[in-house]
Amino acid sequence: MASTAEGDQDGVRRRDWIHIAALSTAGVGGASVLFPLVSQMAPTADTLAASTTDVDVSGIEPGQSIKATFRDQPLFVKRLTADEIAEAQAEDSADMRDPQTLADRLGEDNADILVNLGVCTHLGCVPLGAGEGEDKGEFGGYFCPCHGSHYDVAGRIRKGPAPTNLAVPEFEFASETVIRVG
């Protein structure tokens, strides 16, 4: 019996199989608890659940912005004036870091409501420019005071360290006067 326990022909032993099986089980078992351990740090269900925001835009006059909250982050909703639309369209072909036309940023069936996340794409500060009397930067849109990023009227990055335009979250008109973001 000792010979079958220690091995048979070709030098293959029963113990080799036991080693492989035991280590594989331990390895797969260890790896499978790694996933929940990593995953627990992801946003919680209640954080993810608060993922749409309705904003009533009927009260926003041309040239006026309001600040709302979307996913714990500030949201700038602005009704552009005719001058601002003309200015933004005139600069559509200007040399930009993240080229986008005004039409790209407004979306379909939307003439003048500009929706931007109020989060500088550099390191996440809230840019100035949405509030009354705030510094709008060199391009008349938004200015981030943290590291000096300038955004134009359409929220496009024009100067400073930010890599991309202010994010335009997905949104639709839930009714004539209400937009649903998210």
Add this chain to the structure above:
Amino acid sequence: MSFAWAKQYEPKTPFTKWMDEKLPLPRLVYSAVGAGYPVPRNLNYMWNFGVLAGFCLVLQIVTGVVLAMHYASNTEVAFAQTEHIMRNVSYGWMMRYAHANGASFFFIVIYLHIFRGFYFSSYKAPREMIWLLGVVIFLLMMATAFMGYVLPWGQMSFWGAKVITGLFGAIPLVGETLQTWLVGGFAPNDSTLNRFFSLHFLLPFVIAGVVILHIWALHIPGSSNPTGVEVKKESDTVPFHPYYTSKDGFGLGVFLILFTFMVFFLPNTLGHPDNYIEANPLSTPAHIVPEWYFLPFYAILRAFTGDLALFGVTLVPAKLLGVIGMFGSILVWFFLPWLDKSPVRSGNYRPLFKKFFWFGLVPTMIILTICGGLPAEEPYVVLSQIATAYYFLHFLVILPIVSQIEIPKPLPFSITEAVLGKDDDGAAQPAE
């Protein structure tokens, strides 16, 4: 470990003999920081900062554990709870001010310790591992200090957390997912505060573990010294106890005078008034600055304002460049033992190296610290850019070249000769 002439522990009482057999802890202490550890006899006060850093770590752990007994890591109450510690907890104000200023003093001590290493090339063989572990400790300290600053949940806490976690968003492809995972949401929230508290409690003990490795690695070749000449014989050394326990004790006294002065008379001088405003995710403070000890690295982060582009194609965007620059400015220290090829260790015997140290590296760090605390406006941006350029040139170009072309001054035969002016064993060395 240690030198042949190191004295051995000899238990005298029955109890210590019994103890020595079961668990030779007294023996370990005796050989590590007692009379059984020979140390170069010529160490100056720059060699105090290792022990002082150890003291700071203990101070932070003791005050931190006490503060954790009264703190609550919930965004609803964290800010008020911090004020509760200040106003209601018996001596809470003292614990918190000691902890906050303790962090600053820990960094002052560690910066002096690191710059001692730069000047006396403490990173060179055979001490590379000590240096590498030291850089690891420094990185852990930065992470710990950053997360600790978030806990009071003031405006600087929140926006510091947002900006620093935003750094990870610069990593291509996975950046945004990684950032959301680190924060546990789309902006710092309750999950963020809780995990930062947990890690802020854990990391100091990880640091303590790496400190043990750091000291272990140190005790293999023994301490460096101001001449950079290795220990040759017993007359080059004195026992750690009582010589350096008393010298470190004096240094600790001076340290404590300065520290208690700050804690009791200028407790908020190194902090920011904005952090006494509760965190508001919808309003960024006009001028975000990190704590003073991060300013040089923050200045490097902000110095990269343009994309790296070739023929109009952006290869690396400015944001990622800044992040690479900031992390690179510390990671370059890991390569220092191999960048500086000079066989001479001490800056005292390296005339050219010494000039670049005092007129290059030191002013550069001062300029970066000042610029990091000022708004991102001209001329500070250009100044930071020049200083950043010099910083990397210093380590990557100047140090390797200087170590090749420099003619060092003659070294003393031994530490004994450097101290006494003569060494009977160094026959060719005439006494003055």
